[in-house]
Amino acid sequence: MWWLKEVRVIDPSQTISSPRDVLIKSGKVLEISSSMTEAEVLEKAQGEAVETIDGQGKFLFPGLIDVHTHLREPGQEDKEDILSGSRAAVRGGFTTILAMANTQPVIDNRALVEFVRLQGERAGYAHVLPIGTVTKGMQGIELVEMADMKEGGAAAFSDDGKNIQSAEVMRLALEYAKLTGLPIISHCEDKDLAGDGLMRRGVASGRMGLRGIPASAESVIVARDLLLAEETGGKLHLAHISTTESVDLIRRAKARGVDVTAEVNPHHLIFCDEEIKLTDTVLKVNPPLGSREDREALIEGLRDGTLDMIATDHAPHTQAEKARPFAEAPFGIASLETALSAVWQNLVLPGRLSLDRVIEAWSVSPARRFGLLGGTLKPGSPADMVLFDPDFSEVIDPAKLVSKARNTPFLGKTLHGFPVMVWVEGRLVQRNRTVQ
Ligand SMILES: NC(=O)N[C@@H](CC(=O)O)C(=O)O
């Protein structure tokens, strides 16, 4: 049994945001109360050994749930695999991750869904929930067998990495997915508008002389998918929202009652296009980083609930690939191990976002939308939780990362505020930044 004493519990699912004592027993949250005596705790332990943790000055919150993680297995295990990625996840404070389907082969049938799920169980770190593709071979033409894949453990459907260019295929997908109750996750990017652009089209791309991707490449598909969700009554989740116009469109659709949720990635909240350097591909990501104004609109959207969730879009690549010239390097930022600290340092500490809102957006809201366990510390729920130390500082040292990827803009930088203990179903999987 675990006894966490005088820890600041942040659990928006129960509107708790104050110091409490917490008991964990048999993999579940047993009790949360203002204070407990040793005699009371021993009685509840019923002879079981009690591990006591002094929680003063630290936060305890439900484990983060990341709905957008690329794990690259099967097929591209040199970038990442399910073991390395799910270890990196717990190190970063994530107890559940949804694995994107754009692997090689893509996850477009039940056998592959079961493979990903079982590899996650074998690894024994974060819960790994497979996302299946929407279309066979991710070709955007023929729908997968959604009901069968759901039975195999699929948590959602997405052709992420690629837009579904046919509006008719997207409409059918939203219609059919209703039978499963699972969301369609849309990677909104009009192929023709995006062309072979390398960064957001704007002042910065003009100055650098790099081919630009207009903001409309995202927003026109956001508008299309919102209309299709409205027409079909289907469940839509919009991945990596990055433009001001998209935020406005979502805000208006929600006001009309469209069944939509949306996520924003930490890098779009923290960086902007002006910071991209031709000599460094680390900020080359899709969708591309927007302007300062976009960044403000995203923060505002996250604050007012237009954007429901934060998700990493952890996109691991090898150093060799990222070392190619800007035009040839792949899009993507690896972020599982740094995302929470980066958000803490860049948004929570300066007062732009409350920690309560961050936990709501990165744990409570994903659990609710995707119908998952977790996202709460209510007594009886699985003890998937994070002890976070705001005073713990660390230099992001490539030798210490447990992900295979090194494509993070924080390499060599110091971040403050880290998860120091992480439990999955009451099992301690990480202590003092060492994964067990
Ligand atoms: N985000 C990225 O820049 N890359 C992702 C694909 C995606 O999420 O669209 C990847 O798979 O590498």
Ligand SMILES: [Zn+2]
């Ligand atoms: Zn995507």
